[in-house]
Every structure is written in structure tokens, then in C-alpha cells.
Amino acid sequence: MSILAVGSIAFDSIATPSGRADNVLGGSATYFSLAASYFTPVRVVAVVGEDFTAEHENVFRKRDVDIRGIEHAPGKTFRWGGQYHDNLNEAKTDFTELNVFERFQPRIPPEFADTQFLFLGNIHPHLQAAVRLEMDGVKLTAGDTMNYWIQGTRNELIETLKLINVLLINDTEAKMLAGDSSVPRAARKVLALGPQALVIKHGEYGATIFFREGAFGIGSHPFRAPALPLEEVKDPTGAGDSFAGGFMGYIASQGQLNREVLKRALFYGGVMGSFAVERFGTERLQSLTRAEIEARFQVFRELTHLE
Amino acid sequence: MSILAVGSIAFDSIATPSGRADNVLGGSATYFSLAASYFTPVRVVAVVGEDFTAEHENVFRKRDVDIRGIEHAPGKTFRWGGQYHDNLNEAKTDFTELNVFERFQPRIPPEFADTQFLFLGNIHPHLQAAVRLEMDGVKLTAGDTMNYWIQGTRNELIETLKLINVLLINDTEAKMLAGDSSVPRAARKVLALGPQALVIKHGEYGATIFFREGAFGIGSHPFRAPALPLEEVKDPTGAGDSFAGGFMGYIASQGQLNREVLKRALFYGGVMGSFAVERFGTERLQSLTRAEIEARFQVFRELTHLE
Numbered sequence: 001m002s003i004l005a006v007g008s009i010a011f012d013s014i015a016t017p018s019g020r021a022d023n024v025l026g027g028s029a030t031y032f033s034l035a036a037s038y039f040t041p042v043r044v045v046a047v048v049g050e051d052f053t054a055e056h057e058n059v060f061r062k063r064d065v066d067i068r069g070i071e072h073a074p075g076k077t078f079r080w081g082g083q084y085h086d087n088l089n090e091a092k093t094d095f096t097e098l099n100v101f102e103r104f105q106p107r108i109p110p111e112f113a114d115t116q117f118l119f120l121g122n123i124h125p126h127l128q129a130a131v132r133l134e135m136d137g138v139k140l141t142a143g144d145t146m147n148y149w150i151q152g153t154r155n156e157l158i159e160t161l162k163l164i165n166v167l168l169i170n171d172t173e174a175k176m177l178a179g180d181s182s183v184p185r186a187a188r189k190v191l192a193l194g195p196q197a198l199v200i201k202h203g204e205y206g207a208t209i210f211f212r213e214g215a216f217g218i219g220s221h222p223f224r225a226p227a228l229p230l231e232e233v234k235d236p237t238g239a240g241d242s243f244a245g246g247f248m249g250y251i252a253s254q255g256q257l258n259r260e261v262l263k264r265a266l267f268y269g270g271v272m273g274s275f276a277v278e279r280f281g282t283e284r285l286q287s288l289t290r291a292e293i294e295a296r297f298q299v300f301r302e303l304t305h306l307e
Numbered sequence: 308m309s310i311l312a313v314g315s316i317a318f319d320s321i322a323t324p325s326g327r328a329d330n331v332l333g334g335s336a337t338y339f340s341l342a343a344s345y346f347t348p349v350r351v352v353a354v355v356g357e358d359f360t361a362e363h364e365n366v367f368r369k370r371d372v373d374i375r376g377i378e379h380a381p382g383k384t385f386r387w388g389g390q391y392h393d394n395l396n397e398a399k400t401d402f403t404e405l406n407v408f409e410r411f412q413p414r415i416p417p418e419f420a421d422t423q424f425l426f427l428g429n430i431h432p433h434l435q436a437a438v439r440l441e442m443d444g445v446k447l448t449a450g451d452t453m454n455y456w457i458q459g460t461r462n463e464l465i466e467t468l469k470l471i472n473v474l475l476i477n478d479t480e481a482k483m484l485a486g487d488s489s490v491p492r493a494a495r496k497v498l499a500l501g502p503q504a505l506v507i508k509h510g511e512y513g514a515t516i517f518f519r520e521g522a523f524g525i526g527s528h529p530f531r532a533p534a535l536p537l538e539e540v541k542d543p544t545g546a547g548d549s550f551a552g553g554f555m556g557y558i559a560s561q562g563q564l565n566r567e568v569l570k571r572a573l574f575y576g577g578v579m580g581s582f583a584v585e586r587f588g589t590e591r592l593q594s595l596t597r598a599e600i601e602a603r604f605q606v607f608r609e610l611t612h613l614e
Contacts, residue, residue, distance in 0.1 A: 086488035181393035181394075182539070182540075183536065184536035184537060184538045185538045185539075188538070202512055205509055205512035205513070208536060221606075221610070222536050222610065223611070224533045224536075224610050226531045226533075229490065229491035229494070229515060229517075229529050230491060231489060231491045231495070260613075260614055303530060303531050304531050304611040305612070306567075306570060306571060306574065306608060306612070
């Protein structure tokens with residue numbers, strides 16, 4: 001089944017201990033849709049400026065991502081510059097130029113109205129809610145958010161969480177959202193706000209999915225997928241959105257929605273995140289094969305599998 | 308097979324967000340030997356003062372730990388006071404009174420000379436090396452260390468690492484020892500110093516075992532065991548030594564020494580660590596049953612197991 005991804009398209013300028021890259025294609029919708037495209041058809045809704053050329057479009061086209069939902073606005077595309085030091089989980093922002101993204105009002109093309117899987121990238125919770133409410137036939141909605149919205153638009157975010165089935169955030173965001181320093185307690189509190197499942201990403205330590213009692217199966221036992229111990233992370237930008245793309249892409253590609261599917265999806269999330277960080281920008285996500293993905297899935301499985 | 312554990316016996320005064328406990332029995336040799344005692348016979352070598360009473364001895368006796376190697380010295384037992392705040396992985400030391408531990412010279416009773424499994428708790432690397440060199444018939448030596456020795460007695464530690472088969476340390480210690488901010492790169496560098504396997508403990512995120520190429524099996528793929536997402540950690544003191552006790556106890560209880568045994572041992576390490584932190588001091592480790600341990604092992608397995 002198709003996924004509709006709503007989020008940002010950006011040009012990123014990134015410095016990491018491994019080097020730097022300037023004005024490379026990025027943004028949550030970009031990383032998400034490329035990662036998900038290896039599993040299922042993807043439709044994207046985003047906004048770009050006049051500096052978004054046919055060359056950039058081709059990155060999506062080559063992965064068969066449906067870009068009829070990309071709005072071309074007068075002005076420049078969203079730009080972000082940041083750097084990572086020893087702690088690759090933490091970016092230091094050099095500059096943020098919202099440009100056309102500042103007035104982004106997601107418009108869902110009529111051809112996309114029947115999409116059953118929805119991913120709401122890290123945008124204003126009010127926009128996330130508006131998109132969700134417009135999509136009547138949606139079967140599963142996943143969403144991301146960040147500290148900026150948790151602190152700045154808390155009430156809107158709380159409302160939006162009622163519309164989201166699976167929230168994907170990291171440890172720091174979960175603790176901040178719940179106001180609790182224990183990750184498992186924070187998870188319980190966040191689930192009480194609405195989502196049926198909560199994926200908490202632990203960076204290099206993997207991710208845990210927490211369930212509301214009875215959601216997608218029996219009980220409420222959490223499940224954890226590892227991350228690959230990578231000797232070199234070239235560029236962590238987009239790792240979270242690539243994770244979400246692998247996670248949602250795998251789910252949408254399956255005929256059913258149950259715990260076992262969500263568990264495997266958590267592994268595929270880690271797999272796509274691990275590819276994303278191997279090169280700067282989206283380079284690695286542009287040229288994968290399904291065989292490479294399956295091989296790495298096996299590596300992830302072996303990493304924690306007892307005979 | 309028996310394990311010989313050399314380390315500290317202490318009286319700890321601990322404050323955590325869950326409460327406080329004063330002068331409770333602790334120390335690396337204590338946590339280790341209680342945890343390991345559920346798997347295999349344990350012999351302990353340590354030093355205590357005149358304040359170590361029959362009541363304290365009984366904690367070991369009840370778990371059939373052989374305490375003929377506990378030396379009773381004039382003076383007081385080692386005392387430590389510390390507190391934990393929101394970050395339960397980090398203790399803030401209030402006081403350290405070494406007392407009789409200051410002049411600890413491990414003496415191995417002749418009856419212990421045939422022990423095949425050796426655990427060198429967190430003591431001066433020079434003492435660790437001396438014990439190892441005295442034990443001719445040892446099949447596997449595991450050791451722990453800490454920032455204090457990594458910074459203060461680096462050269463002695465480097466020499467000791469050549470005598471240790473499995474080193475168990477945490478992320479911070481591994482990075483410091485290797486001088487590298489990447490955990491997997493740090494692991495490779497530490498393995499180059501001597502150990503055949505390196506267990507890096509990630510606190511609430513579990514632990515990873517890294518192997519030297521060909522050690523205990525084929526290749527050098529790491530393996531990761533999860534930690535339980537616990538809503539309340541009452542007292543993290545001794546979690547690392549309890550982990551080591553479960554890890555080494557399981558290994559010593561097996562007839563063979565291979566990757567599969569070490570992988571399961573990593574899970575049992577996590578299991579014993581998870582019990583230790585449920586109560587203050589060693590309380591939980593004193594009253595477990597093997598059935599409870601096996602049940603929790605299954606929970607750990609389910610936590611990452613894909614059908």
C-alpha cells in the first residue's frame with residue numbers, strides 16, 4: 001500500500017568529524033520517502049523554491065516517489081546548516097533559513113486522498129493535525145516531532161497526538177514531552193496522551209517500541225531493536241527520518257498490522273538509519289538494492305539473536 | 308566449575324530518587340559473588356574489618372559462597388557513600404573511606420588454587436595482575452576497571468589487560484581507555500591491547516560484546532543484549548558487578564566456551580543486573596530463585612526476538 005509523507009525538503013550544509021557537504025538535498029520528507037521507497041510506493045507533500053531543479057526532482061523520480069504533491073513556490077527552498085562533534089547524536093545548528101517553508105500549507109492532491117498510510121514529518125503540530133483530518137481513509141498514521149514543538153506549541157501537540165497511531169521520537173524528546181527522567185515511565189505517560197504505540201529512538205543503541213495495553217496485539221510488552229555498531233558515522237543527518245521511512249515502509253508493504261509486523265518494522269527502521277549515516281546527505285539512500293537491505297536486516301537479526 | 312572472585316567488600320550509604328539506605332553490605336566482590344552463586348560455586352577473596360559481623364557473613368553463607376578467602380583485618384571495613392540523581396548511570400560520591408581496603412593484598416588460600424574461572428573486580432591493576440599470575444590453572448579471566456585506574460595507573464592497567472581474556476567496562480570507560488569517542492572504534496582499540504573479548508555496558512540500553520577476530524569462534528561480529536526497560540530503578544549500585552556475576556556465573560556453569568555460550572552469558576548478565584537494581588543494596592540478590600532468573604531470561608529474549 002502507498003504511504004503519504006508530509007514534511008520538509010531542504011538544502012543542508014553539514015560539517016561532521018568525517019568532512020563536510022554544502023547545499024545537499026535533505027529534509028524530513030526527502031529522507032523518509034527515499035528510505036520508504038524500497039518497500040512500498042511513496043507519495044510526498046512538501047514545498048520547494050525556485051532553486052529546486054530537475055536534478056533534485058530526479059532523486060525522487062529515480063526511486064519512483066510520486067512528487068505531484070511537491071509545491072513549487074516563489075523564493076528559495078528551506079536551508080539548514082549544522083555541525084556535529086564527538087557526540088553524533090547532537091547537532092549544533094549554524095543557521096536556519098525557513099524561506100518557502102515558513103508559509104508551508106500542506107495541500108493534498110486529490111489523487112492522494114485514498115492513501116492508507118500517513119507519515120507526518122516534523123512540522124508544526126497544527127499542520128500535522130490538519131493533514132490527518134483531511135485524510136479520511138487513513139489506516140495508520142505515524143508522526144514525528146521535536147523539542148521546538150514540545151516546548152513552544154505544547155497544547156497543539158497534545159491535540160495532535162490524539163490523531164497519531166504511532167509516534168516516533170528520541171529519548172530526550174520523550175523525557176521532555178512526559179516531564180519524566182525515566183524512559184519507560186515517560187513512555188507510559190506519552191501513550192496515555194493518545195498514540196497506540198510509541199517508538200523511542202536511542203541513537204547508537206537502537207530503538208524501543210512501547211505499546212498501549214492491547215494495541216496491535218496482546219499485552220503491553222515493549223520490544224527493542226538494536227542499532228549497528230558502526231565504526232564511522234559520516235553524517236547523522238536524516239537518520240531519524242530514514243528510520244521512520246524503513247519502519248513505515250515495511251509496515252505499509254505488509255498485508256496485516258500486528259505486533260510481529262511492528263517488531264520487524266523496528267528492525268527495518270534501524271537498517272535504513274544505518275545506511276543513511278554511511279554517506280553525506282541522501283547519497284547512500286539513493287543507490288541501495290533490496291538485496292543489500294535484506295543482508296543488513298540479517299546482520300541486525302544476528303546481532304541480538306540467540307539460537 | 309568454581310569461580311574465584313577478587314574485589315572489595317564494603318558498607319555503602321546510598322541515596323537515590325527512590326530513597327536511601329545506610330551502611331548496607333556492598334562492594335564488587337559481594338555483588339559479583341551473590342549474582343554468580345545462582346549459577347555455579349563461588350569463592351571470594353577480599354578484606355573486611357572488625358565491623359564485619361556474623362550477620363554479614365551469613366549473607367554469603369546462605370548463598371553457599373566460600374568465604375575462606377575473606378581476610379579479617381584490624382580496623383574498619385571499606386565504606387562508600389554516594390548519591391544518584393536523575394541520571395542513574397552516574398553516582399556522585401559523598402565519601403570514600405578505604406580503611407582496611409587501603410592495604411589489601413589479595414591472598415589466595417591454597418584450597419582455591421585450582422579454580423578455573425577468575426573474576427578480577429575493580430581494584431588496583433597491579434593487584435589484579437598479581438592474582439592472575441598466581442593462578443596457573445585458570446581457563447578464563449574476566450576483569451573490570453574504572454576511570455580512576457585508566458587515568459591514574461594507565462601503564463599498569465595496559466600490562467594487566469594482557470592477562471585478561473574478557474574485560475567488562477562501560478561506554479565512558481571504553482572511550483577513555485581507547486582515547487576515541489566512537490564506541491565501536493574504541494572497542495577495536497581496546498581489543499588490540501590484549502583481551503579476546505570486550506563487554507561494553509550501556510546502562511539502560513544493555514551491553515555489547517566485541518570479539519577479537521577468531522576468538523571463541525569464527526569472525527568478529529559483535530553481539531548485543533538488551534536491558535529491561537524498568538520503570539523504577541531503586542538503587543543502581545552494584546549493577547555492573549551483578550552483571551559480571553551473571554555473565555561469568557553462566558559461563559562457568561557451561562561445559563564449553565564458545566560464542567553461543569558468551570552470547571547467552573551476556574543476556575544472563577543483563578538479567579542479574581536488572582534484579583540487583585530493584586532493591587537497595589544486595590537485598591534482591593539474596594533471595595532470588597533460579598525459576599525467577601529463567602523467567603526473566605525469557606523476558607529479555609522476547610524483548611529482541613523476531614519469530
